[in-house]
Amino acid sequence: MIVAQRKPLAEIIKAVEPFEKILVLGCGECVTVCMAGGDKEARETALALSLARRKAGKPVQVKSHTVERQCEFEYLEAARKLVEEADVVVSLACGVGVQTMNMHFAEKQTLPGLNTTFMGYPAEQGVWLENCLGCGNCVLEETMGICPIARCSKSMLNGPCGGSQNGKCEVSKDLDCAWHLIVERMLKFNKLDDLMKIRPPKDWSTSHHGGPRKMIREDVKL
């Protein structure tokens, strides 16, 4: 899923300073699951904004609402009335949702209420880990299902660097070394040959480095 985290409240308060009618808009997908921008968080954020403005002596009208999926135009219509009534929208969706909002309601500004952090998974209650960078050419079949692009701090393709110690990445003792995990799994599955194989430099042109990506599927186009 896409993992995100709410921006510090002070930052949101500052961003909406010039506005009188605010809509906080949550999203029912990933950000609901990672507890950053679902209905509950939208309500809480709306309440917090309203209190802060009252305290500052500049009361303001804040409403909250949540759409099923902010990243697709068809779900945004459900919020049209509220959006039109507001001076500004604070989106609690990921960066994708913020942008579809700005495209769909081009006459209105939608501001980001979250920092979109990464594509990842909940490792345990309250802990999320990044594990895919969307590189456009998946190598997981070569690396025992562990992504060296997203999970190695240096995106290495051929084994762990010299900073890997005790299973941890040199960048932080709180971070597993992805290549340590890959090597262990390769040895466990008797894949020494795969371990010794030299994988050529990655073609980054399929990733963001090739420019913003566009995908066209003729088979499903209308």
Next chain:
Amino acid sequence: MKSNLQKVLESGAFVVTGELGPPKSAEREKIEHHAKILKGYVDAVNLTDNQTAIVRASSIACGKIVLDMGLEPTIQITCRDRNRIGIQSDVLGAAALGIKNMLCIQGDHASFGNEPQAKNVNDLDSINLIATLKKMRDEQTLLGGDKLEAPIDIFIGAVANPFADPFEYRVYRLAQKVAAGADFIQTQAIFDMERFERWMEKVRELGLHKKVPILAGIIPLKSLGAARYMKNNVSGMIVPDHIIDRLKAAPDKKEEGVKIAVEMIQHLKTVEGVAGVHIMAVAWEEIVPEIVERAGLLPRPQLA
């Protein structure tokens, strides 16, 4: 024409290489000062490439400065700061300046250094970096397939760290680097000799010592603080307690540090498959002549 390092290695003599850290400034005198100290005591000297991700004068530029003084440089190339375009361009530029020895390393993560907000490039990894240089030299071809207009003359180095994990993989990693095209190897600094010897045993089992000369890394310890710092703060390094205790007990720390280094070198000379030592006395360059002399490694061979 072969580099001096290559010639000394091929002569079978026990090789000594040194290391210089370029200044955090454009003070050419600083490099010259250290180069003067090392000249005649080492067969080639590494110029670090923004080591530990700290911005310093460039490895190639400083390599040219020492080359002009008659000391052979080994430039370092990390994958951290440049993509394949920048790296291949630097290789050509350095070779045009007459620099032959090039050491391929991944590079410490930028979070360690003084620009922690930098983008870590890592377009290539260290093994692919080695393969890239080999391709440029042996096939006169760039990674993307374009032909070079003329051959280049370079000698490709790589690093090995027997103290990183997983331990059982580390010798395979050396094999990968040899397969990729490494002409010589420099290891991480050794303090845990027992582990180093276990690694060398595996190296010999795979016959890798016959395929590539291995220069064992030495860092002379200047103080107890330096030893503790390396033990606790430098990634991929092991400093055993007995080394710390020995320094702690010694009245003269510097002399003890020199003694440890000299003893280690003397021992390494007896380890089958160790072709020489790489002495990294960055910020203590002036001690290198004494260590080389006391380890019985003088005079350095003068080869035509």
